[in-house]
Amino acid sequence: MLSSLSDAAAEYQAEMSESDLPIDSKTESYLQALESQPVDVVRAAVHNCRRSGLRREGLHDIIVDGNRLGRFRRPDGGAYTIRPLQLLRDVPTRWSSTYNMIERYLELHPAIAELALQIRNDARITVASHKQYEVLQDILSVLRVAHNAQQLLSAEKTPTLALAFPVYEAVIEHWEQLCGVIPELSHSISSGISKLREYVTRTQDVPVHSLSMFVNPSLKLDWIRDNWTPPQAAAAEAAVRDEMLRIRRLITAAAPPPRMSSSSNRSTQAQNRGYLRLVTAGATLRRASELPPLENNSRPAKFACQSLAPGIHSNHNSTPATRPNTDARDQMLVDEEFARYMEDKTVSNEQMGSFDLTEYWKVHQYTYPLIFRIAMDVLPVQASSVSSERVFSSSKQTCTSDRNRITPENMEYLQVLKHALIRRRRESPTALENDDLDPVSHMFENVSLELDEP
Missing domain, CATH: 1.10.287 (Helix Hairpins)
Known part of the structure; x- marks a missing residue:
C-alpha cells in the first residue's frame, strides 16, 4: 500500500480526466503534497532528530518548556500539552512501525518545527508543510485500520485465529468506505484491498480456519454461511464433520473391547448352567425303576440340558461389532453432537467483551467431547506471528x-x-523477586561469617 502512494495522485488525476471532471485548487494542492512523498519527509526528519544525543535532548527540552509556558496552540487558539516522548523509526521487519512513526511525528510536530528553527545553522531538519501534514493525517487514518486489526490478531493470552477472516473482511469494508471519503488515496487503498483479498483466497481452503471459527461459540458456522459462497460453506461444514469423525474413530480404536474377568466369566457360566438345570428338570423326571443303568444315563441328561439353550454360556457369546456397524454408530454420534452444538445458543455481540473462550471449553468439555478435542488442537494456533516473534526476538x-x-x-x-x-x-512487579529465581537462596538467608581472633 505504501509503495503505491507515489502513483496515487497520478491515478486520481487520470480518473478525473477520463470522467471529464475538473479538479479544484484545493484538491490540486492536496495532490501536489501527495506527490512530494510526505512519508519520506517524516522518515528524514526522524533520522535527523535522532542523529545525536544533543538533538534528542534538545527536542525533549523544547517539549518540557513549551508545555510549561503554553507555547503549543490548537487552531482555535487553545493551549495543549505534548507528551515528552522521542520520535520513532520505522523498521521494515516490525509490524506497524510506519504507522507508529507517522503518529509520533504528527504528535510532536510543533516541537520538531521549533527544534528545526533553533538548529537551522547547524543542521537541516525537514518539516512537513500544512498540506503535507493533512495528507499524513489521511494516510494515518488508512493505516490505522490495518494497525487495529494487527493489534487484535496479535494477542498473546487469548485465541485469535477464529477472528482472522472476520477481521480481514472488516478491514476490507472500512477501506472501501475510505475510498469514497478520501478519493485521492483510492488507488493506494485499492492496492491494499487487492493484497488482502489475495491472501484470504490463498488461505480460505485451509481447514484450520474453518475449525477455529466452528469452536468459537460466537461464530460457529454462521459467519461462514453468511459471507462465503454455498460451495465454500458446504466444504467448511464437511471439514468439521470429517474432523469430528476422525477423532471419534481414534477414540473407538483406542478404547479396549469390554471383557469380563476370567473369574466372573466362570461364575456367569455356572449360573447359566444351574438355571438351565432348574428349568429343564421336568423333562427328565422318571421313576427309579424306569431309569437306565447309571453309566448310560448320567451324561446324556447333561447333554440334553446343554442342547436346550445352545450358546447361552458359550465363550463366543459377545462377538465384537462389525466395522460397518461401528462406522454407523460413530457417524451417528458425530451428527448428534454436531446438531446439539449448532442448536445451542450463540454468544451475542453484547457478551463478546466479557466472553472467555478457554473457560467456555473448560465448562463444556464433557458436553461436546469431540468438539472439545478439536478446540484443544486449534485454539493454540495464533492468527499472527507477532507473539512468537516477541518471544524469540x-x-x-x-x-x-x-x-x-x-x-x-x-x-x-x-x-x-x-x-x-x-x-x-x-x-x-511484586510477584517476582530476584530471590525467586534462586531455588537455594533460602538456605543462606541467616548465614553469618565469624572471624577467629588472633
Whole structure:
C-alpha cells in the first residue's frame, strides 16, 4: 500500500480526466503534497532528530518548556500539552512501525518545527508543510485500520485465529468506505484491498480456519454461511464433520473391547448352567425303576440340558461389532453432537467483551467431547506471528559468544522461560523477586561469617 502512494495522485488525476471532471485548487494542492512523498519527509526528519544525543535532548527540552509556558496552540487558539516522548523509526521487519512513526511525528510536530528553527545553522531538519501534514493525517487514518486489526490478531493470552477472516473482511469494508471519503488515496487503498483479498483466497481452503471459527461459540458456522459462497460453506461444514469423525474413530480404536474377568466369566457360566438345570428338570423326571443303568444315563441328561439353550454360556457369546456397524454408530454420534452444538445458543455481540473462550471449553468439555478435542488442537494456533516473534526476538542476548553451544531445543526452552518471567514481572512487579529465581537462596538467608581472633 505504501509503495503505491507515489502513483496515487497520478491515478486520481487520470480518473478525473477520463470522467471529464475538473479538479479544484484545493484538491490540486492536496495532490501536489501527495506527490512530494510526505512519508519520506517524516522518515528524514526522524533520522535527523535522532542523529545525536544533543538533538534528542534538545527536542525533549523544547517539549518540557513549551508545555510549561503554553507555547503549543490548537487552531482555535487553545493551549495543549505534548507528551515528552522521542520520535520513532520505522523498521521494515516490525509490524506497524510506519504507522507508529507517522503518529509520533504528527504528535510532536510543533516541537520538531521549533527544534528545526533553533538548529537551522547547524543542521537541516525537514518539516512537513500544512498540506503535507493533512495528507499524513489521511494516510494515518488508512493505516490505522490495518494497525487495529494487527493489534487484535496479535494477542498473546487469548485465541485469535477464529477472528482472522472476520477481521480481514472488516478491514476490507472500512477501506472501501475510505475510498469514497478520501478519493485521492483510492488507488493506494485499492492496492491494499487487492493484497488482502489475495491472501484470504490463498488461505480460505485451509481447514484450520474453518475449525477455529466452528469452536468459537460466537461464530460457529454462521459467519461462514453468511459471507462465503454455498460451495465454500458446504466444504467448511464437511471439514468439521470429517474432523469430528476422525477423532471419534481414534477414540473407538483406542478404547479396549469390554471383557469380563476370567473369574466372573466362570461364575456367569455356572449360573447359566444351574438355571438351565432348574428349568429343564421336568423333562427328565422318571421313576427309579424306569431309569437306565447309571453309566448310560448320567451324561446324556447333561447333554440334553446343554442342547436346550445352545450358546447361552458359550465363550463366543459377545462377538465384537462389525466395522460397518461401528462406522454407523460413530457417524451417528458425530451428527448428534454436531446438531446439539449448532442448536445451542450463540454468544451475542453484547457478551463478546466479557466472553472467555478457554473457560467456555473448560465448562463444556464433557458436553461436546469431540468438539472439545478439536478446540484443544486449534485454539493454540495464533492468527499472527507477532507473539512468537516477541518471544524469540531477544535470542541474540541468550546465545552469545560465551554461550554459543546451546542446542536448538534448549534455546527454545530458555527463550520461552525468559519471556514468561519478563511478562510476569511486567504484569506484577511484586510477584517476582530476584530471590525467586534462586531455588537455594533460602538456605543462606541467616548465614553469618565469624572471624577467629588472633
